[in-house]
Amino acid sequence: MDDEDFEGTLVLEQLAAIGKVDDFFDAIDADDVRRATMLMQEANVDASTIATVIEKMENADGEH
Numbered sequence: 001m002d003d004e005d006f007e008g009t010l011v012l013e014q015l016a017a018i019g020k021v022d023d024f025f026d027a028i029d030a031d032d033v034r035r036a037t038m039l040m041q042e043a044n045v046d047a048s049t050i051a052t053v054i055e056k057m058e059n060a061d062g063e064h
Helices: 003-007 009-017 021-029 033-042 047-060
Strands: none
Touching: 009 021, 009 033, 009 047, 021 033, 033 047
């Protein structure tokens, strides 16, 4: 997944398929990396995409 593609369509589509988009955004807002990771794994998001999302969460440092 390219950084340019990150704006989430793939991740959000997969989360939407299991009805977890709101839960994911709650985890992002709370900087809850563990919960966000679990939700993405539940949605069958691939490991490299999960790593990109986690990196972006950690780099955001409360700036979302």
